[in-house]
Amino acid sequence: MSSASSPRLLRHLGRPRAIHTERPLPSAAYLAPSRGADPSVSATPRDLQPSQRRALDAALRVDQAGEVAANYIYQGQLAIMRRDRATASLIQDMWDQEKKHLAVMNKLQLQHHVRPTVLWEVAKVAGFGLGAVTALMGKEAAMACTEAVETVIGEHYDDQLKEMDELSTSHPSIPLLKDVIREFRDDELEHLDTAVEHDSQRAPAHALLSSVIGAGCKVAIELCKRV
Numbered sequence: 001m002s003s004a005s006s007p008r009l010l011r012h013l014g015r016p017r018a019i020h021t022e023r024p025l026p027s028a029a030y031l032a033p034s035r036g037a038d039p040s041v042s043a044t045p046r047d048l049q050p051s052q053r054r055a056l057d058a059a060l061r062v063d064q065a066g067e068v069a070a071n072y073i074y075q076g077q078l079a080i081m082r083r084d085r086a087t088a089s090l091i092q093d094m095w096d097q098e099k100k101h102l103a104v105m106n107k108l109q110l111q112h113h114v115r116p117t118v119l120w121e122v123a124k125v126a127g128f129g130l131g132a133v134t135a136l137m138g139k140e141a142a143m144a145c146t147e148a149v150e151t152v153i154g155e156h157y158d159d160q161l162k163e164m165d166e167l168s169t170s171h172p173s174i175p176l177l178k179d180v181i182r183e184f185r186d187d188e189l190e191h192l193d194t195a196v197e198h199d200s201q202r203a204p205a206h207a208l209l210s211s212v213i214g215a216g217c218k219v220a221i222e223l224c225k226r227v
Helices: 026-030 050-081 085-111 120-136 139-164 173-197 206-226
Strands: none
Touching: 026 085, 026 173, 050 085, 050 120, 050 139, 050 206, 085 139, 085 173, 120 139, 120 206, 139 173, 139 206
């Protein structure tokens, strides 16, 4: 097992794919014009303590930045691997999901009046570079990149959900936000599973590659929370 896959996420590897039903996903609330005036998608809590407000702002700032970076990672990978039709299709499917994530995070940033990270352009360049470089190393390395990134992001979303349990407000936006984060966490863990199923752990120097990428993601998270 990869050093990038912590015990907290081992249960997700090899798990059956979720069965999608007719029930709308939480994120659909942000994509439906009919919900535009609903306070859960249009207003932000005004009764949070200052420390809780800062925590909410930091969470949304880093989540938005993470989705920017994820989009550019997949863009970079696809730019290199588009001739490998099977792998390109796989990457495109994950990228399409990340595009939706970013669209929702952009709406959340506006709804809650959160300042985007000043590292926005850095996230784009670093994400594209990471995606392109790992793709140049081969399909397995590209999948190892996804495995390492999604391991960190899955843990990060888990931690956020625990922090949001401490928010002292009855505003309807917070339960919806928590449901969206759970949805996105599960999507990211599905990407992790997909990467493992497509030979991520056969990448050259897999343990080292995973450790370096994972450490870089953790540093980026901490920076984006602050700036």
